[in-house]
Amino acid sequence: MDVLQHTQKQVLPEKYKEFTEMEMTERVKEIKEKFGDRLFIPGHHYQKDEVMQFADAAGDSLQLAQLSAANPAEYIVFCGVHFMAETADILTEDYQRVILPDMRAGCSMADMADIHQTERGWKIMRKTFGDSIVPLTYVNSTAAIKAFVGENGGATVTSSNASHMLEWAFTQKERILFLPDQHLGRNTAYDLGIPLENMAVWNPILDRLEYDGEVGDIQVILWKGHCSVHENFRVPNVEHIRKTRPDMKVIVHPECSREVVERSDYAGSTKFIIDTISGAPAGSKWAVGTEMNLVKRLMHQHPDKEIISLNPQMCPCLTMNRIDLPHLLWALESLEQGVVENQIKVSSDIAEGAKLALDRMLARA
Template identity: 40%
Template structure:
């Protein structure tokens, strides 16, 4: 819950600190939090902003790995904070760094050279591991570009932790099904079938997003039956069978553009986290109908609230910052920089 006191506290601190404070918010934040943000965006947009920020305090409203990413890219002396340290990402936790290292070692022992590519939904330790082993990071907005980048390096590509984003990206670059292998990572990686892995070009970690895994093909069929002629857009963390039935698939930024460009009077079903869908429905009320394909919310995103944002801003200097071990920071930053360089807007 939030009240006018929390709102006033937040806006008072923002006014007092001015350019010394920047609040970043992911699109999945509630309206009560998002309205205070200096910048909203998806993971790629927000990552791009961090290196250019001059603020003393960077407050990240999202899940913890996002704040870690900001801490990796921040300048010395900047303090990165998050209103709730325990806002974990379930998918990120499916690929702990120690296990990712063992899987890469197992592949190497079997004579397989693999370029690791991690979805940004991963810990700083995983990003550091990937960076140290010649790999990079991707977001849902640039997964196609970054998968092509990784595969151009020859050998194999290990995509982690989201198998569904990996499979969808493989479809986007027209990679044959026989060139893909979902790894069995049990027994600390010893269960991996090295012969099957050797025959594939793309090796996939078996993680998934619990929010987007709820969107099934049946949801789209039901939407089309209820609203003939409707449009459907989904996030690429959805199963490929769901993506195949949608009119469009892409990052939260693409979803926002898709809804904006839909014809007036149209009905658009959106398959992603509910807070964003609800915000779009309010924004286009009376112009077009925006409906959730299914009501699916992220309980960890919801841990960031207007009250705990207000409490944090009242005690910025006394609150713990998001810290990344110095030994991890440089290789993790290298992995992120490879992504930012590969996806930098073309000049001219």
């Protein structure tokens, strides 16, 4: 089947709203079987079960991008969000097409670090600190931000290797600019022994540092960004568990605030949370501070353990949940008709800089 057309439509055709779940499920199965090895569907841990049932691999963002690069499939239908599909496009071969079933599936955290704000802020920081800063960016960032970091001697980090990469960055320069999640940056730096009073926050809206001490004491500059899901786990949630369920362990993602992390029993990446609960003894009890689809999946996978959300009012990641069964079917039926809908394509100049940042990290894995 040759690709006849490439479009960038963002609106789901009406007919997909009329199908039953069973009809869509059967059609996806049929198309997957038809394409065979030419099709690869990676699914992020935060996706809905209706989508994850068709995932050829489940994982976090970088892991899925690497698996996509290692897979010879011609079509990568990425069930995640925009920055993840960008990373997959950067790492895959030219003949491979990366498709995001719904172009509205973004990441509010990644969007908090706009490249124009970043370049403007970097000029101001360089005037203040000279050549003493190296930028690092969480992989949860746009390709343009990754490229900026790569071109300025920095690297990407994941929530699993952030500590290792901060240690590396301090061998390069005296100070680190950490984008775009202030909480992961603060928690990681604190665990490495950097005092909170030596961390400043860069406000990209006001173009200024938020800091009360001597500017020369700053070791880490945290971009003022956050995950809208993880920031909704609050200190009162932890205190409620301690008061009402003292037998429960609290485990959270390091995208949660410093105050929540320091009151928890464990903090770590999505993989760390999954592995810790999987390896815990039967009968153990857990209050989990991460995205709700994953928490529900852990409940289902481990009926021998008691698992609840640290915040019972939490909802799933809304942008991640834009990838649903109708959008997945639309992407696949389009391919069946020889049409690529919603291809993610990073320009070669941005991809080159972003790959520098990714390669610096992967070289130290």
